[in-house]
Amino acid sequence: MSRKPLIAGNWKLNHLTGPAVETAAALKGMVAGVTGTEIVICPVFTVLDAVGTAIAGSNIALGGQNCYTKESGAFTGEISPQMLADVGCTWVIIGHSERRQYFGETDALLNEKAKFARASGLKVMFCIGETLEERNGGQMNAVLERQVSKGLEGLSDADFDGLAIAYEPVWAIGTGVVASPEQAQEAHAFVRGLVKKQFSAAIADAVRIQYGGSVKPDNAKELMGKPDVDGFLVGGAALKADSFAAIVKNAL
Numbered sequence: 414m415s416r417k418p419l420i421a422g423n424w425k426l427n428h429l430t431g432p433a434v435e436t437a438a439a440l441k442g443m444v445a446g447v448t449g450t451e452i453v454i455c456p457v458f459t460v461l462d463a464v465g466t467a468i469a470g471s472n473i474a475l476g477g478q479n480c481y482t483k484e485s486g487a488f489t490g491e492i493s494p495q496m497l498a499d500v501g502c503t504w505v506i507i508g509h510s511e512r513r514q515y516f517g518e519t520d521a522l523l524n525e526k527a528k529f530a531r532a533s534g535l536k537v538m539f540c541i542g543e544t545l546e547e548r549n550g551g552q553m554n555a556v557l558e559r560q561v562s563k564g565l566e567g568l569s570d571a572d573f574d575g576l577a578i579a580y581e582p583v584w585a586i587g588t589g590v591v592a593s594p595e596q597a598q599e600a601h602a603f604v605r606g607l608v609k610k611q612f613s614a615a616i617a618d619a620v621r622i623q624y625g626g627s628v629k630p631d632n633a634k635e636l637m638g639k640p641d642v643d644g645f646l647v648g649g650a651a652l653k654a655d656s657f658a659a660i661v662k663n664a665l
Contacts, residue, residue, distance in 0.1 A: 418637065419577050419621050419644035420661050421453035421538060422651025423478060423506060433460040436654050437467040443658035447472060451644075452661055453504050453538075454651065458492055465501035476504030476538070479512060482522070482529045494533035505530050506646070508540040508564060510583045520563035527576070528567060536575035538623065538646060539564060541604070545584035554603060561607045570616060577621040579646040580604055585626025587648060594635050594642075597624045601641035630659035637664040 428436065433456050444452055455476040456464045465475045481491035497505055507530060508523040523539070530537050541560040543553045561578075568576065580600050585592050592600070601622045609617035624636055625646035636642050645664065650656040 416619065416621050416643045418450045418664055419453070419538075419623055420450055420647065420664060421455060421476065421504070421506075421579075421623070421645070422647050422657050423509070423625075424454065424456045424652060425478070425511070425648060426457060427652055428456060428460060430460050430463050433457075434463050434467045436652065437464045437473075439654035440658055441468050441471045441473060443654055444472065444661050447661055447665070450661060450665065454657075455504070455506055461497070461500045461502065474504055475500075475502045476506065477502050477535075478506050478509070480505050480507070480526060480530055480535070482525045484533070494530045494535045498534060502535065504536045504538060506538045506540065506579075508560075510540060510542055510581055510586060514583070520560060523564050524566055527564065528572070531568070531572040531575060536577075538577050538579045540579045540581050540625070540646070542581040542583050542586075542626075548582065548584060553600070557600065557604055558607055561604060562611055565608075565611065568612075570612075573612070573616050573620055577623055577644070578604060578608070579623040579625050581625035581646060587627070589627055591627040591629075591632055591636075592624070594639050597636055597642055598639035601639070601643075605641055628660060630656055630663050633660045633663040 453474045453476045455478050477497040480494045484493050484495050507527050512518045527537050543556040547556050582592050605617050621643035623644040623646045624642050628645045628647045629650050
């Protein structure tokens, strides 16, 4: 089955308004002619509105880096899917390893977040991935199986119409170490098999599985050449328009 590549930039805790708008505007021009690939950028909450204005009318979609499980209420410091949509977001990242590691987000909470975001109309990039210790200890498959089975539990076929899975080996995030194309393919094929077992062959064939972890322009093409790699969730290299645009183009 042909799956449309999904290449997203996670800006993490970077870029004030000025640099954010400059980066977005430059990227808009650089990828203007790209078709057949879905492009998303996910800035910090405070610049979403300004970045959304900068990319208006382009082939770049806007996403949030996180959201909560409620529409509104006494939840200081949180942001709802409805608020993200209100400033033009169509995507949200759920379950990034940094949210799991630094903020204690559990599989159960992330499952609740994913379901609420989808019910609220946002598309979801759902992140999974093992640590170096887990990989070296032979636990990679068990960790991925737990994160998929618990994190995606109860999702409907319709939910999968707007959901991608982002495989991000924690040991390759921000380290300069990248999983080999063979390692990425092995993990992606395993995850696709988990989705098939838990849901259906049709959903497994259709769901896009992104790779994330030190993706750069010079390794994008080889990674995308693997049959189960359907795009990227890019960190550091997404902070500069030229490097992110090069990844988008090299992945074609």
